[in-house]
Amino acid sequence: MSRPKKQPAKDCIFCQIATGKLPASKRFEDRDMVAFDDIHPHAPIHVLVIPKKHITSLADVTPKDKELMGKMLYRCKELARQLNIADSGYRVTVNVGKWGGQVVPHLHFHLLGGAPLTERLSLYTEAAVLLAKE
Ligand code: DGP
Secondary structure, three states: OOOOOOOOOOOOHHHHHHOOOOOOOEEEEOOOEEEEEOOOOOOOEEEEEEEOOOOOOHHHOOHHHHHHHHHHHHHHHHHHHHOOOOOOOEEEEOOOOOOOOOOOOOOOEEEEEOOOOOOOOOOOOHHHHHHHHO
């Protein structure tokens, strides 16, 4: 039997952060979402914006989640302003699935900034492609 989507997923670290069971440096919280600092930052500012309800990945978003997705993206914009990276520029990314580099199976938007970011959005090598197909 599948688990209702609004329940926290057992063993999901981001659900545990959302419910306060695991600590995190929170930047924002409301009834729909939480934003907190990434534990392994890739830039001086690296914040993760997650929905409170468990959605495994962007690939699992349904039409009912459209408003939530808009709110989360808007929150990235607002956080960028509050964290003083709006004028210099920043990046919002979503990794989806194995080849997309998603490690934590709970949807999250990465907000990155505070330094010039590399122009390369993706990095792959022929060797990595061959290994992945094995
Ligand atoms: P992704 O590769 O898109 O699934 O990114 C997952 C990010 O989550 C990664 O940058 C590290 C971060 N992360 C993993 N575990 C924790 C945690 O327990 N706390 C916090 N704050 N961040 C975490």
